[in-house]
Amino acid sequence: MSALDLNDALAALPARPGLWRRLPRDGAVWISGAVLVAIALAALFAPWLAPYDPYETGQPPFIPPALMDGGMPQFLLGTDNQGRDLLSRLLFGTRSTLTVGVLATLLGGGAGVVLGMLAAYFAWASTAIMRLVDVMLSFPAILFGLAFAAVIGPGTTAVVIALSIAAVPDVARVTRSTAVVVMGQEYMEAGRAIGLSDGYLITHYLALNCLGPVFVFLTLRFGQVILISAILSFLGLGARPPYAELGMMAAQGRDALFFAPHIAMIPSLAIFIIVLCTNLLGDSLRDALDPRLRNT
Amino acid sequence: MGQHIVYRLLLGLPVLFGVILFGFILIKSTPGDPAMVIAGPTATPDVVEKIRVELGLDQPTPVQFARYLSRLAHGDLGRSMINNTSVASELASAVSATVELVVACVIFAVPIGIALGTVSAVHRGSLIDRLIMALSVAGVSVPVFFVGLLLMQYVGYKWQLLPFLGRGGPVWTVEGLRHLALPALTLGTTFIGPVARMTRASVLEVLNADFVRTARAKGLREHSVIIHHALRNALIPVVTLIGLQAGYLLGGAVVTESIYSWPGVGRLAVGAILAADLPLAQGALLVLALSFLVINMIVDLTYTLLDPRVQAS
Numbered sequence A: 001m002s003a004l005d006l007n008d009a010l011a012a013l014p015a016r017p018g019l020w021r022r023l024p025r026d027g028a029v030w031i032s033g034a035v036l037v038a039i040a041l042a043a044l045f046a047p048w049l050a051p052y053d054p055y056e057t058g059q060p061p062f063i064p065p066a067l068m069d070g071g072m073p074q075f076l077l078g079t080d081n082q083g084r085d086l087l088s089r090l091l092f093g094t095r096s097t098l099t100v101g102v103l104a105t106l107l108g109g110g111a112g113v114v115l116g117m118l119a120a121y122f123a124w125a126s127t128a129i130m131r132l133v134d135v136m137l138s139f140p141a142i143l144f145g146l147a148f149a150a151v152i153g154p155g156t157t158a159v160v161i162a163l164s165i166a167a168v169p170d171v172a173r174v175t176r177s178t179a180v181v182v183m184g185q186e187y188m189e190a191g192r193a194i195g196l197s198d199g200y201l202i203t204h205y206l207a208l209n210c211l212g213p214v215f216v217f218l219t220l221r222f223g224q225v226i227l228i229s230a231i232l233s234f235l236g237l238g239a240r241p242p243y244a245e246l247g248m249m250a251a252q253g254r255d256a257l258f259f260a261p262h263i264a265m266i267p268s269l270a271i272f273i274i275v276l277c278t279n280l281l282g283d284s285l286r287d288a289l290d291p292r293l294r295n296t
Numbered sequence B: 001m002g003q004h005i006v007y008r009l010l011l012g013l014p015v016l017f018g019v020i021l022f023g024f025i026l027i028k029s030t031p032g033d034p035a036m037v038i039a040g041p042t043a044t045p046d047v048v049e050k051i052r053v054e055l056g057l058d059q060p061t062p063v064q065f066a067r068y069l070s071r072l073a074h075g076d077l078g079r080s081m082i083n084n085t086s087v088a089s090e091l092a093s094a095v096s097a098t099v100e101l102v103v104a105c106v107i108f109a110v111p112i113g114i115a116l117g118t119v120s121a122v123h124r125g126s127l128i129d130r131l132i133m134a135l136s137v138a139g140v141s142v143p144v145f146f147v148g149l150l151l152m153q154y155v156g157y158k159w160q161l162l163p164f165l166g167r168g169g170p171v172w173t174v175e176g177l178r179h180l181a182l183p184a185l186t187l188g189t190t191f192i193g194p195v196a197r198m199t200r201a202s203v204l205e206v207l208n209a210d211f212v213r214t215a216r217a218k219g220l221r222e223h224s225v226i227i228h229h230a231l232r233n234a235l236i237p238v239v240t241l242i243g244l245q246a247g248y249l250l251g252g253a254v255v256t257e258s259i260y261s262w263p264g265v266g267r268l269a270v271g272a273i274l275a276a277d278l279p280l281a282q283g284a285l286l287v288l289a290l291s292f293l294v295i296n297m298i299v300d301l302t303y304t305l306l307d308p309r310v311q312a313s
Helices: A003-012 A027-044 A086-121 A123-137 A141-152 A156-183 A186-193 A198-234 A246-254 A262-289 A291-295 B002-028 B034-039 B045-055 B061-073 B087-122 B127-141 B144-158 B174-207 B210-217 B222-244 B246-259 B265-274 B278-306
Strands: none
Touching (some): A027 A086, A086 A123, A086 A156, A086 A198, A141 A156, A141 A198, A156 A198, A198 B144, A246 A262, A262 B127, A262 B144, B002 B278, B087 B127, B087 B174, B087 B246, B087 B265, B087 B278, B127 B174, B174 B222, B210 B222, B246 B278
16 A cells, blocks of 8 residues: 555544544633643652751741731741741642542542443443442542541541542442443454453453543542542541641641631642642543533 | 332441441440440459440450440440540530531522522523633632631631631521521532532523423513523422532531531531540441431432432333
């Protein structure tokens, strides 16, 4: 086949607008995506970006941000109730909050994807798995958080376990409904007809074709996970002091709310921005990738 | 219909068993010897032994579980390890405070959410639609405690408009209502967004229906079409969805109660967990979990009654 023939053949294929082509119409994707990347980079390089040690308490406490009355230029966001530099703590706090979110989304999402695909692939497993999912769905993530904090004691481990478990049922449901559609495709039957094993069919045919919608759903879920983990640590059930974590920092700032509101407001605002950008990004990706998911 | 209801109730049983088993494990996992804790440091060994027998701690685990079940059936949830009060009586007053907060939030947030969602759907694609949807995304993304701290700082402290600590008395008194206002507003702010989103989706779906076209065709005024024909039909799924959001609301209530020292079940649970008061934590978590099961079941059954198509599937 000459180059010309190949080009003709390609041109004859039905034009399928790619994800990238469908995205640029929406400004929200780019802005929220850029903000998230910037935040992730700041968290990743926190040890190099932070002007001070986030645990060092030598500086004067309750200093407001540099732009406000009484602020000092060397503390851009001011200091907290123990005289720790707030910018440094914010960077490290974002790092731990994002780590908890990524861990819980990957662990819970992974388990959910596996359960959802098994439920779609093996008819005999479907009822049992979906029944289990229904049961898990009847309890909200906060309750899982309270329960695990009660059993193994408050701490980051309890939060990660609780949020992972809470993420499983939703992800399993979405994966299953996507996988059921894929199961009906001719290539699945073709794969089975040429004698491919169940394992190979699941990993190479089913999983790869489910990835798109599931990934979008995980993005949306990530925002929820961050929000609930922040709430749990705000309640004192997550990270232990003096460890820097956004929700816990907001809780500590609460004691100084009336005379140094920045200590509580800055970490709270950071959580808000992270979750907002994740939700905006997830919404746009969902609309661009798969309009059918719009009602979930 | 009857069969379906029985089926749903039977389905709830294993979950109920799981929840109770969890409560039992929580009690069992109390570090140290509960009998020694109750007897106090100066008790003689035979006193401790007597308490041990009294609590049934000398029995094998299945027997202890059976006794736990029978105590639950009698409404006995044990005693708090910190102040030795009855867990059941602590919970009784906390439940009413939480119910008060959640009901006030629903009364405030649901009508606003439905109104915003309807306006958004009717003016689909316009600037106002985009604005309302942007606000609702912000509402879903904001941490409850951020809203709470802002309201507390400005409305409560700086402008001195409303009290922000604890409960002010029965809800039918002025003081009681004033104390309820900020917590309900906080919880409500995060609930308007989801309600508006659900209403918008539901109204949009109904606006394309044949009966709406018929209503327009026979010359009804537009607001009459929307309120009497579209919204009425769109509300059925919205009401169900609101019920299903009970988990979301109760989660928010836990935080709201903690911020405003509102003496509800959520605050009780968090306090008990932080103080490692496991009997109290067990009681509070049991109450929270059971209320979810019951709410979910009611919503599920209502849905079946309202929409016969559900049964078929």
